[in-house]
Amino acid sequence: MGRKRMPRVAAVFLVAGWVVCGRFAAAAVTAEPVASYVLEARLHAKEKLVHGRGQILWRNATDRTVETLQFHLYMNAFRNSESSFMRELSWRGRYRRRKPHEWGWIELDTLRWGSYDLLVNARFIHPDDDNELDRTVLEVGLPRPVGPGDSVRLNVVFRTKLPRILARTGYEGEDFFFVAQWFPKVGVLEPGGWNCHQFHRNSEFYADFGTYDVRLIVPRDAVVGATGLLMEEHALDSVRVLHYRAENVHDFAFTASPLYRVYTDSFGSAEIRVLMQKGHEAQARRHLEAAKTAMRRFGEWFGPYPYPVLTVVDTKGRAGGMEYPTLITAGVLFGPWLPRGLRTVEAVVFHEFGHQYWYGMVANNEFEEAWLDEGINSYCEVRLFEEEYGPRGNLLDVLGQRLSDLELQRMQLQLIPAPDPVLRKAWEFVDSQSYSVNSYAKVAVALTTVERLAGEERWLAFLRKYFERWRFRHPHTEDFLSLLREEIPEPAYKGFLRQVLEVPGHLDYGVERVSTHREGKPLGVDFDVAAAETDSAATPREGRSSPDTTWYRSEVLLRRYGEFQLPVEALLLFANGDTLRFSWDGAERWHRIQVRHPARLKAAVIDPEGKIPMDLNENNNSRTVEPRRRGVWKLVARWVYWLQGMFSLASFLS
Amino acid sequence: MVSGVWSCYAEGWRRVRRHFRVVWLFYVPGLVLAYFASMPLGKALQRSIGHSLASDRVAAELSLRFLGDLAYEHAGLFPTLLALAATGAAIYLLTVTFLLGGAVRSLLLPEPRPVFEVLSDGARFFGCFLRLFLISLPAYAAAIGVGFLVGKGLVALFSLSASPGAWVCARVLAVLGILSGLWFVNLVFDYAKLLAVRHEEHRARGALREAVGFLFGGRFWRAAGLYGLVLLTGALALGTYNLGAAVLDGPAPARIALLIVWQQLFVLIRVVVKLLFYGAQASLMGWAEPRMEPVEPAGFLA
Ligand SMILES: [Zn+2]
Numbered sequence: 001m002g003r004k005r006m007p008r009v010a011a012v013f014l015v016a017g018w019v020v021c022g023r024f025a026a027a028a029v030t031a032e033p034v035a036s037y038v039l040e041a042r043l044h045a046k047e048k049l050v051h052g053r054g055q056i057l058w059r060n061a062t063d064r065t066v067e068t069l070q071f072h073l074y075m076n077a078f079r080n081s082e083s084s085f086m087r088e089l090s091w092r093g094r095y096r097r098r099k100p101h102e103w104g105w106i107e108l109d110t111l112r113w114g115s116y117d118l119l120v121n122a123r124f125i126h127p128d129d130d131n132e133l134d135r136t137v138l139e140v141g142l143p144r145p146v147g148p149g150d151s152v153r154l155n156v157v158f159r160t161k162l163p164r165i166l167a168r169t170g171y172e173g174e175d176f177f178f179v180a181q182w183f184p185k186v187g188v189l190e191p192g193g194w195n196c197h198q199f200h201r202n203s204e205f206y207a208d209f210g211t212y213d214v215r216l217i218v219p220r221d222a223v224v225g226a227t228g229l230l231m232e233e234h235a236l237d238s239v240r241v242l243h244y245r246a247e248n249v250h251d252f253a254f255t256a257s258p259l260y261r262v263y264t265d266s267f268g269s270a271e272i273r274v275l276m277q278k279g280h281e282a283q284a285r286r287h288l289e290a291a292k293t294a295m296r297r298f299g300e301w302f303g304p305y306p307y308p309v310l311t312v313v314d315t316k317g318r319a320g321g322m323e324y325p326t327l328i329t330a331g332v333l334f335g336p337w338l339p340r341g342l343r344t345v346e347a348v349v350f351h352e353f354g355h356q357y358w359y360g361m362v363a364n365n366e367f368e369e370a371w372l373d374e375g376i377n378s379y380c381e382v383r384l385f386e387e388e389y390g391p392r393g394n395l396l397d398v399l400g401q402r403l404s405d406l407e408l409q410r411m412q413l414q415l416i417p418a419p420d421p422v423l424r425k426a427w428e429f430v431d432s433q434s435y436s437v438n439s440y441a442k443v444a445v446a447l448t449t450v451e452r453l454a455g456e457e458r459w460l461a462f463l464r465k466y467f468e469r470w471r472f473r474h475p476h477t478e479d480f481l482s483l484l485r486e487e488i489p490e491p492a493y494k495g496f497l498r499q500v501l502e503v504p505g506h507l508d509y510g511v512e513r514v515s516t517h518r519e520g521k522p523l524g525v526d527f528d529v530a531a532a533e534t535d536s537a538a539t540p541r542e543g544r545s546s547p548d549t550t551w552y553r554s555e556v557l558l559r560r561y562g563e564f565q566l567p568v569e570a571l572l573l574f575a576n577g578d579t580l581r582f583s584w585d586g587a588e589r590w591h592r593i594q595v596r597h598p599a600r601l602k603a604a605v606i607d608p609e610g611k612i613p614m615d616l617n618e619n620n621n622s623r624t625v626e627p628r629r630r631g632v633w634k635l636v637a638r639w640v641y642w643l644q645g646m647f648s649l650a651s652f653l654s
Numbered sequence: 655m656v657s658g659v660w661s662c663y664a665e666g667w668r669r670v671r672r673h674f675r676v677v678w679l680f681y682v683p684g685l686v687l688a689y690f691a692s693m694p695l696g697k698a699l700q701r702s703i704g705h706s707l708a709s710d711r712v713a714a715e716l717s718l719r720f721l722g723d724l725a726y727e728h729a730g731l732f733p734t735l736l737a738l739a740a741t742g743a744a745i746y747l748l749t750v751t752f753l754l755g756g757a758v759r760s761l762l763l764p765e766p767r768p769v770f771e772v773l774s775d776g777a778r779f780f781g782c783f784l785r786l787f788l789i790s791l792p793a794y795a796a797a798i799g800v801g802f803l804v805g806k807g808l809v810a811l812f813s814l815s816a817s818p819g820a821w822v823c824a825r826v827l828a829v830l831g832i833l834s835g836l837w838f839v840n841l842v843f844d845y846a847k848l849l850a851v852r853h854e855e856h857r858a859r860g861a862l863r864e865a866v867g868f869l870f871g872g873r874f875w876r877a878a879g880l881y882g883l884v885l886l887t888g889a890l891a892l893g894t895y896n897l898g899a900a901v902l903d904g905p906a907p908a909r910i911a912l913l914i915v916w917q918q919l920f921v922l923i924r925v926v927v928k929l930l931f932y933g934a935q936a937s938l939m940g941w942a943e944p945r946m947e948p949v950e951p952a953g954f955l956a
Contacts, residue, residue, distance in 0.1 A: 634713045
């Protein structure tokens with residue numbers, strides 16, 4: 001009824017508002033280009049070489065004037081055994097046996113600013129360690145300073161020798177190429193100076209947004225997948241030329257192999273391409289469906305996928321499970337016989353697609369704060385699995401064995417030693433296990449915990465706001481936490497998250513002791529038997545009662561076994577069906593509950609709704625007054641039975 | 655020939671029934687060893703869920719999540735359990751090697767024999783059987799190796815054609831190849847034991863030679879058929895067990911008790927099937943060589 005009578009003025013305002021907001025929104029959802037590239041790259045399949053040339057357009061978006069530029073030359077990490085990457089890898093004795101032609105490198109043949117040759121004044125620097133031999137960061141002196149808002153246009157010619165697949169880039173066999181981190185890439189100029197780290201074993205990347213306009217020249221029979229939209233392609237003698245363009249991105253990767261089978265579909269306005277390896281055709285549909293599912297869910301949560309295309313690559317060798325703008329890699333287990341109930345395809349596609357949001361658009365510094373993309377993205381992956389397949393067995397549901405994605409993340413926390421805090425530079429973790437448990441699993445489980453405690457709607461609204469505020473920008477940990485404080489004011493959650501980020505540790509609450517006994521008559525000096533029977537001190541303090549009610553005194557001791565603190569709830573269950581609920585701020589190491597109630601205590605349960613997956617031991621979350629042996633018996637009997645089977649199998653040999 | 659195999663199979667059953675105390679001799683050590691090897695688990699579970707509502711959940715379903723919690727709470731429990739399991743298996747293997755001589759000799763004889771005689775026979779043949787076991791190890795390894803290589807060749811051959819069906823076929827064939835290699839080695843060595851006892855041959859190599867001679871003296875298919883029949887019996891028992899276990903699975907204490915009985919019953923049946931094999935093959939030897947001391951059907955029904 002209100003719609004028809006809507007005053008004209010209001011309508012005009014609405015339209016005007018829509019136009020303004022629309023413009024504003026349109027302005028807000030594109031990146032301010034800082035580092036753009038126009039490149040031509042020719043892939044020489046036989047030599048495993050990429051010849052590249054083109055222009056880099058870089059703009060100083062800070063308030064400071066710079067006299068140098070810094071470039072990532074990531075490929076030089078695979079140059080020899082003495083790069084920081086290889087040293088970090090080879091302490092464990094691996095990759096020592098690389099054949100001479102399997103190494104990779106990048107050589108800059110030309111780097112000019114106008115007529116000025118920047119290579120004259122260039123040197124390799126190593127801001128993260130004292131490795132003089134590392135050549136993954138190049139600093140060049142500029143002939144004149146570049147002030148705030150100024151731009152430089154550089155001409156570049158380079159050669160990139162691809163390694164045999166390492167850190168998900170390179171070649172495998174004669175006809176599979178996955179080409180990532182292959183061109184000289186400008187570091188990120190921050191208010192405090194250049195942020196351009198060396199390439200490390202555990203680190204991923206960090207770059208500014210821009211436009212990539214890339215012409216690829218590949219063998220004629222190659223099927224290609226690349227960042228961005230294919231603008232045109234044509235064949236020329238023995239090669240094919242493909243022109244790709246990508247806006248609002250901060251990297252460009254491509255793959256080429258004649259063995260790919262291509263499958264396509266679409267979601268909204270985005271085209272989905274899946275490139276499958278030979279023999280994996282049976283799983284093409286699963287890849288497409290998984291990509292569409294992820295697009296739908298992320299669209300609902302944070303806003304639609306803004307790029308025109310998504311390419312999913314089923315890679316060969318160790319190139320799988322990685323994200324690049326509009327291009328993600330997966331990998332197939334068990335050939336064509338992956339059971340439907342084992343959702344590894346979905347897991348990889350969900351995760352890598354999620355990176356289009358957390359890394360692709362919200363582009364944190366992965367060298368320094370990997371949790372901001374890996375952790376938040378792993379949390380989204382957990383959430384996606386729960387929404388799509390339910391909370392139980394959503395990752396694995398085969399032959400009665402069930403496991404959810406959340407449980408898998410939790411198991412990593414339980415079983416893999418990770419003695420670092422989450423907030424640590426990627427190469428400063430004790431090992432790659434600690435890096436990944438901290439950056440992925442710990443954050444995923446912690447954020448799921450906060451989601452359940454703070455309420456799903458409120459939490460999701462916060463996350464969406466964070467996404468919108470930091471889309472096409474570079475957020476830091478404090479940006480996340482300060483917005484969290486604004487949106488979800490309870491200090492406990494922020495305090496909890498801060499602990500998770502800053503302290504190596506675990507969360508484990510439990511019920512340590514329970515006891516219950518019938519209240520006796522008061523005894524001792526001040527009581528004689530006759531007085532006690534009518535003494536007002538013996539009058540019940542709580543609950544329903546009649547003069548002949550039998551009272552029980554029950555005591556429950558709650559414990560905090562782990563380092564992390566979180567408010568928890570405890571539920572007391574009584575023999576007559578009564579329940580009593582208590583809260584504890586969880587700060588001290590223990591908390592005692594004493595209750596006088598007209599029934600025996602049966603059990604006490606901490607976190608009765610199971611809202612705290614971060615609690616790594618659920619077995620101690622409840623304690624019963626009477627023994628509870630059936631599980632013990634059943635499991636021991638089963639183990640005995642299995643052992644007998646194993647023995648009998650061994651005696652097959654005798 | 656078929657009727658021969660069948661009557662040997664039936665005769666095998668009768669012999670196992672007659673010498674049922676031997677079944678206990680195999681069953682009890684396994685149970686005792688398994689019990690001891692599971693004690694750390696019992697202790698850990700008692701501590702973790704002996705007073706916990708989690709006990710009910712575990713009784714209803716053994717989840718991977720629970721195992722994660724258990725491993726987290728008791729670091730080192732699982733490696734300990736595996737080490738104990740391996741030790742138990744080694745001890746049981748030696749025990750069975752020791753008992754087998756006596757068992758086979760019993761199954762060759764018509765009358766039930768006192769336990770100490772079974773044990774002393776076992777002791778007499780222990781050295782020979784142990785040598786046979788040691789010789790069998792490289793033979794098994796060779797069977798796996800050959801099967802693996804053949805399988806690899808098959809897979810390479812089949813993967814020339816692109817169809818996923820061929821790919822699966824090749825893999826299935828490869829696995830079947832390895833299995834039949836293992837089966838063949840097992841059959842030869844089992845016959846070596848039977849013949850060692852029957853002919854009082856205490857030299858392992860002599861027994862092996864005899865086994866090969868016997869098997870390839872025209873009786874191979876009968877022996878193989880009997881083996882297959884026994885295997886089928888085992889599979890049938892396993893199927894029945896699984897069916898019953900599925901029915902009995904549940905958190906109620908009565909069900910748990912019944913399940914434990916059912917499990918142990920199946921373990922017992924497994925021993926029976928193992929001895930059935932020797933009994934049936936022993937009877938095949940008697941059937942094939944009527945001139946040897948006749949195995950009398952007279953006393954069966956006593
Ligand atoms: Zn990731």
